[in-house]
Amino acid sequence: KPLFFDAAWNYIEYPGREVEK
Amino acid sequence: NPTATLTTLLRGSTIEDHEEVLKAANAVLKSSKSNPDALHTRVVALLQLDRFDDALRALDDGGDKLGEACRLEKAYALYKTGKLAEAENLLQGADKRGLKHVAAQVAYRAEKFEDAARLYKELGSEPVAIEGEENDLRINSSAVDAQ
Ligand SMILES: [K+]
The missing domain is CATH 1.25.40 (Serine Threonine Protein Phosphatase 5, Tetratricopeptide repeat)
Structure with a gap:
């Protein structure tokens, strides 16, 4: 099974701390 | 003042205690049950705590507006x-x-x-x-x- 990262997780942030608006 | 407490937590340089953030969001929601930031914060805290079903329930309870604000989280x-x-x-x-x-x-x-x-x-x-x-x-x- 190839390596596969949960890249989406890095985008989950609290309000006011979002990675992108 | 629950709102000030939550704001202070969210402004911190790092957030490690997601239980604390969840409690602070719930404290705000006690008196202001449709506060958008508190609703959003509750969802993110539940995700951080690996409580994915609870996050989905919180999203359902929050209505369409929360669903739009939290499309990524949902x-x-x-x-x-x-x-x-x-x-x-x-x-x-x-x-x-x-x-x-x-x-x-x-x-x-x-x-x-x-x-x-x-x-x-x-x-x-x-x-x-x-x-x-x-x-x-x-x-x-x-x-x-x-x-
Ligand atoms: K994250």
Whole structure:
């Protein structure tokens, strides 16, 4: 099974701390 | 003052105690049950605590407005709970990078490798937003290409 990262997780942030608006 | 407490927590340089943030959000919601930031914060805290079903319930309780504000969080919770068709539905026309990442991961898990490849190609052609994202993209694209 190839390596596969949960890249989406890095985008989950609290309000006011979002990675992108 | 629960609102001030929550604001202070969210302004901190790092957030490690997600139980504390959840409690602070719930304290705000006790007196102000439709406070949008507190509702959003509760959802994110539940995700951080790996409470994906509770996050989905909190989203359902919060109504359409919260669902719109938390599209990424909802899609992610659906992905983590294996509700891939619902996630896919929510992610139609995903335009932001976070949403595209979830869409690609949903496609990969659903073994829709052409969709995943297309999304990673799109993500790779646009500027990265997060440190380490280029590496994530390279690894995930390789996983898709290996199928
Ligand atoms: K995160």
